[in-house]
Amino acid sequence: MDAAEFRRRGKEMVDYVADYLENIEKRQVYPDVEPGYLRSLIPEEAPEEAESYEDVVKDIERVIMPGVTHWHSPYFYAYFPTANSFPSLLADMLCGAIGCIGFSWVCFFSLSVHPHICLSIHPSIHFYPACTELETVMLDWLGKMLKLPADFLAGTEGRGGGVIQGTASEATLIALLAARSKIIKLIQADHPDRSETDIISKLVAYSSDQAHSSVERAGLIAGVKMKKIPTDNKFSVRGDALQKVLEEDRAAGLIPFFFCATLGTTPSCAFDCITELGPICNAVEIWMHIDAAYAGSAFICPEFRPLLNGIEFADSFNFNPHKWLLVNFDCSAMWVKKRSDIIGAFKIEPLYLKHDHQESGNHSHWQIPLGRRFRSLKMWFVFRMYGLKGLQAYIRKHVGLAKEFESLVRADQRFEISADVVLGLVCFRLKGSNELNETLLKRINNARNIHLVPCQLAGKFVLRFAVCARTTESRHIQEAWCHISHLASELLQELPH
């Protein structure tokens, strides 16, 4: 395919994409194909000879769409939202065309594959591609939208700053590894004889018992103990709960070094009490990382910003603009107060660390992969074309829709609300047994008009209703509720009295 054909086909694809998104609610939100359906629809091997674009494009509806869960359908209420906006799609087209790998990789290559070469190509190292600089500035823009403390911003002299990670899982892992490396250096400074593995065997990290599984997995990867702190009746970790475990573990000879607080837990969007937890972590020099993967986007609204109070005690903070801030996946924003903590964890040439510009410029030491796409373009397009006010309006609309659904549930005596509705998630259930609610959920998902997933709260089987799609309107909420309450009526009538 040459540039001329790309011009034609690209414009057809733009129309296909627009058609898909404009008419998405006409599609069944949730596929009903059998496992392995796709393999039988396409050849077992790649073709020897090139096929025509027509042949390929025909297969999108024949092969792909029947197996797609339409995350951007206004009938999708499962999990949490994943962002999708037109400005972001345009920026991604540009990102693909430029197809640069990012300064970070360049510098990492020069320094770590050939450390001694570093100086020799110094002139080139001093040319900072747009890719890295735009990312640093966009993270500053976003940090200011969130009113992050100044020490999380890079600015021109800052020691902190932000970076784009692929997902919150990577951000948590990076923070944990940085904390691990920091505590090991700290202990070995006083006890040079103590081995790294001996120290690691005593390390213990903490998170909420409501925390996402990726936190536990980060501990698994880093090879450190990870303990879950019990939450209160609001599913929130409180200071005294952490304090208690810290004292027990210290007494047992363990070394607490990392606490991952969650703002907006996956099951119920609960908030750990970081104003209580932060001072405790700071007092005993435990790294506090805050994972606000979903909820973080809401903090750009003054009325929700108080949920982030206590951020000043954190060492690192992360949330996903690719969830709720209209920037397409992948774009997970992570900030740290001290870049040197992160960079130090990845063993960079001391010589290199002398160059502040490079420290802020080189992001490869901030992440697992070395390569990186020009992801900051998506943020730049979205922030400018929506403006802060447009983004705030978007968040408020989703929260309003969740409140609307909550009021419908509360108005029906057969149902109960299972957790405070703070943002765009409503946890609810039929008053009655878990089995009853499991059956209701099954019927909802099998009907395929809408898609929900469950969670477990205090031993109860609960349905999660998350406002997800950009195009969800009040009528969709009303429709979804009618459908749910109709299925509930059917179910309840079948029960023996």
Next chain:
Amino acid sequence: MDAAEFRRRGKEMVDYVADYLENIEKRQVYPDVEPGYLRSLIPEEAPEEAESYEDVVKDIERVIMPGVTHWHSPYFYAYFPTANSFPSLLADMLCGAIGCIGFSWVCFFSLSVHPHICLSIHPSIHFYPACTELETVMLDWLGKMLKLPADFLAGTEGRGGGVIQGTASEATLIALLAARSKIIKLIQADHPDRSETDIISKLVAYSSDQAHSSVERAGLIAGVKMKKIPTDNKFSVRGDALQKVLEEDRAAGLIPFFFCATLGTTPSCAFDCITELGPICNAVEIWMHIDAAYAGSAFICPEFRPLLNGIEFADSFNFNPHKWLLVNFDCSAMWVKKRSDIIGAFKIEPLYLKHDHQESGNHSHWQIPLGRRFRSLKMWFVFRMYGLKGLQAYIRKHVGLAKEFESLVRADQRFEISADVVLGLVCFRLKGSNELNETLLKRINNARNIHLVPCQLAGKFVLRFAVCARTTESRHIQEAWCHISHLASELLQELPH
């Protein structure tokens, strides 16, 4: 921006992308802006009010392009190629529109955040989105193109299979973690009393002294010792070299468990001798991972496939279609012989492992991030629109261009070739001191007509000339050589006799 405006702007962007790629050689391949150039060109904060698309698009040339290294310019010969093709760009547009997160995340969510919920939403778990199924089938297609042994393929009953990772760094880390988990279980089966940290403290992994820095970093993250095996005069690890270190380490009470072989090293595209190394690893039950990040794409050509002989001894294999197979970043292909080794490393519910379909279907246990884009669409479009023959022709063209450059160097008595030219990389230098060659490279990069980076081979400063761009032709090679040899003449004339 509504769908109607997106249709208009999207088509403008398609033309911008086509113009950019058609005229890329008119742009200076390599930027000459000062560090921090970008910050001063844009506001310090995001706008309150939405801006027009015109304002944003104007800034692409004003703000972004001056700081871009044009990786797809035929004057770019640095590092290794990064792929960019029109079919891949089209597929990425579709990927962005569908914007699904992939079954993997769904199932991981259901199982690990709410393990006991697994059964209750079992029906839904049995719906496999296209995202995961196409990925599994595309990795089978690609595996067949490479003539991988059947046990690396998923098929319908296979115990192996492939997955898309973001980068080779992630693939290496995943393989290392799987090997770490496997050896720990193995040892604890015989010595249930032995602690995980005690075992880890004795573990040792190996790679070539030419291996990419990301291999060393994987060891750092996993908290295990990582030793570099010395290479022979072809920069290749031989069996006896590994054997020697293994015996020493065993005698010292260490536990060797992982060897990362490299096919196509970063400095000189050297190949470890896996036909010698594989049997050794198999005999002593060391996990052998093969990293062929760059070279792997060439194995689709029968004449280069012998370079992969010995793959039958490997436990896992990885290469980057996003480097040399026309699939845009990110798309790093990884295969394993036993999916259960990888999945086991990430602690999944035993219940879950009983479902073979899910085992092959759920990719989140194969990677660090849980979310994943619909990246297999890019492979599907590229493989079909080029066909195997088209892809082979592309590889052969690049190798031919590298051979052409090699012959130009060999024809000039002032220069020497520093390593065998096997694929698209030529390592060369002026006969003479490292300083002389460092100066030559500086002048080449400062002139900015072309872009190269250096490497170090056996203590010598060497220039790397990698054929990178899809549009590189013989005339670009000739032009690049004239330029280099002209700068060399100038330099040599300045030298005192």
